[in-house]
Amino acid sequence: MSKMMKALAFLVLGCLAVTACGNGGGDNAASGENGGGQVKNEKLIVYTIEQAKKAGFDIEIVGAGGADLTNRLIAEKNNPIADVVFGLNNIFYENLKKEGVLLKYVPQWAS
Numbered sequence: 569m570s571k572m573m574k575a576l577a578f579l580v581l582g583c584l585a586v587t588a589c590g591n592g593g594g595d596n597a598a599s600g601e602n603g604g605g606q607v608k609n610e611k612l613i614v615y616t617i618e619q620a621k622k623a624g625f626d627i628e629i630v631g632a633g634g635a636d637l638t639n640r641l642i643a644e645k646n647n648p649i650a651d652v653v654f655g656l657n658n659i660f661y662e663n664l665k666k667e668g669v670l671l672k673y674v675p676q677w678a679s
Contacts, residue, residue, distance in 0.1 A: 634660045642667050 620627050630650070632640065638660040641653060645667060656664075664670050 638663055641669050645669050 617627050617629070634656050637653070638656065641650060641664060644650065
């Protein structure tokens with residue numbers, strides 16, 4: 569896997585992690601008393617597009633509606649252009665899985 573693909577994968581994982589860790593408005597989330605096993609005091613670094621460009625990555629964001637994006641990914645299945653996709657709902661992701669568009673990616677550090 570190329571260095572750029574790895575960096576993009578880390579970028580997406582970081583964005584998802586930041587989104588998942590958002591405060592739901594409850595007092596337990598703010599105090600860390602959620603029992604979810606979250607590790608405190610760990611730094612999460614997410615590169616913005618500007619920082620990624622400074623590091624030498626050429627990133628292009630393609631914004632489209634969920635259905636349009638799903639159809640585009642299915643059409644590009646045999647000659648994929650996109651490296652990463654996020655933000656779709658479960659129905660669209662299930663369609664992509666059914667069509668065999670998505671590849672499972674597990675970072676080396678995950679084991």
